Amino acid sequence: MTVIFDIQHLYYLPQYLPVLAELTKHDVACRFVFYRQAEAELQKVCEEVIANEQLDAVWVDNWSQALAHYTREQADWLVFGNAVNDLDQLHRVSKTVLMQHGIGPKQCYYDVSANPTTVRFVEGQHRLKRLQALYPNSNFVDTGFAKLDPAFNAPHALLTLEALGLDPAKPTLLYAPTFYPSSIECFAKTFAQDFSEFNIIVKPHFFSLSKDKYHKQRRLLQQWAQAKNVYLAPVSDYNLLPFMALSDVMISDASSAIFEFAALNKPVVWCDFYKLRWSYRGIFSFRFKQRLNDDIEFFHQITERVEHYQGLKQAVTEAFREPNKLASKRIEMTAQLAGATDGQVSKRIAEYLIANT
Structure with a gap:
């Protein structure tokens, strides 16, 4: 065979x-x-x-x-x-x-x-x-x-904070945005400093790191990577799963990573704000809606939703403080949207x- x-x-x-x-x-x-x-x-x-x-x-x-x-x-x-x-x-x-x-x-x-x-x-x-x-x-x-199997079978064997040059005494935040529609360009240049009390693992979509059209995203990512509390995953780190297993809270946008992290029953903060091309704004906003489907409504049930960067710090802090707040809903939605875990x-x-x- x-x-x-x-x-x-x-x-x-x-x-x-x-x-x-x-x-x-x-x-x-x-x-x-x-x-x-x-x-x-x-x-x-x-x-x-x-x-x-x-x-x-x-x-x-x-x-x-x-x-x-x-x-x-x-x-x-x-x-x-x-x-x-x-x-x-x-x-x-x-x-x-x-x-x-x-x-x-x-x-x-x-x-x-x-x-x-x-x-x-x-x-x-x-x-x-x-x-x-x-x-x-x-x-x-x-x-x-299938991608999630290793996280349930051997989660502690995947990766360590020390291997990434991060502080094991700090809580760990994973930022895993998609390439489009993306929240990256709506984040502050001071993202790393604004969240200095956390380790920050930034795992952008493959295209954000490799496609010329996303060079503005790449410039911002590289700026954050200069901070000691930030690990920017390069293209060679193609698998998000080890970073999910290592992190306490994830922030993301219109990405499947939200469902994946929720399937591990960990808290997610949803960045419901995006840098849209002109062809997706105003009278063309219907194109943005067409790009997504009704499943995004489930984000409301399993995440803390934030509508602008200014509200992100409070949402992240609360997610760390109360990680089990939406645990039962995450379990319920995972069965529907990710299947058996x-x-x-x-x-x-x-x-x-x-x-x-």
Whole structure:
């Protein structure tokens, strides 16, 4: 049996690695397809990850080359982290899987299933029922979110504050914004000083660090990184999970990281303020609403909402002081939006793939 994982972007990998570990236990041959990166630094990071994780990987330049490779290899299963084209052609030689790389409130979470894979593994009954209503002829299986498995199986083995050059005597704040719509440019240049009593781990989205169009975000991030109480995760730190396991409170914006951190039953402060492009403001604000979906309403139930940077300090302080304030609601919503959090998600996925080969 052979399974090939498609790595369109490096940040898909944390969702795949726990499944790889389970499949390897059953002597399943697992291979990876990486796409060559235009940025030399990013290409180097990908090559280092392949070496460090000891992945059996091949490189392609584009989807056409990937498609040719998949058609030639005829693996039992092809695993994708986002929607792809040419599924009819792929299904002549292989079965396909969609493991969406995030569980956030963006509309694309649902839209990607318009082109149906053989199976899509989903997270929780709310997502399952909504997808089944939208695409009644597609195959969805509620397994949970595999990326979170290591946090439940070995949370203390992932990372230490000392390894990041931070103070273990201080509480730790994780800031994990998405790239767009993002709160980064609404934060003060004095962010690090304003929260000097905390360790601050800043883990921006992959695109904020790698795409030219987000250079203004990058300039601000690099300024914060000069402070002793700040660790700015570089592109090579592609996995958010070790930072989540290490942190006491997270602040984020329209990011799936909110659901992920809440699934660990830790407090989240939601930055409901964003730097929007002119094409998303005023009479074009409908585009902003279209980019998100109704699932963002669940943020209200599991987070402390802040509408501007000036209110952030008080919300963060209260979250540290009362970490269990929304604990019961986080547990309830996690069951709906992330599914089972028993550390066995990747095992269920592996068993399904083996049983349905």
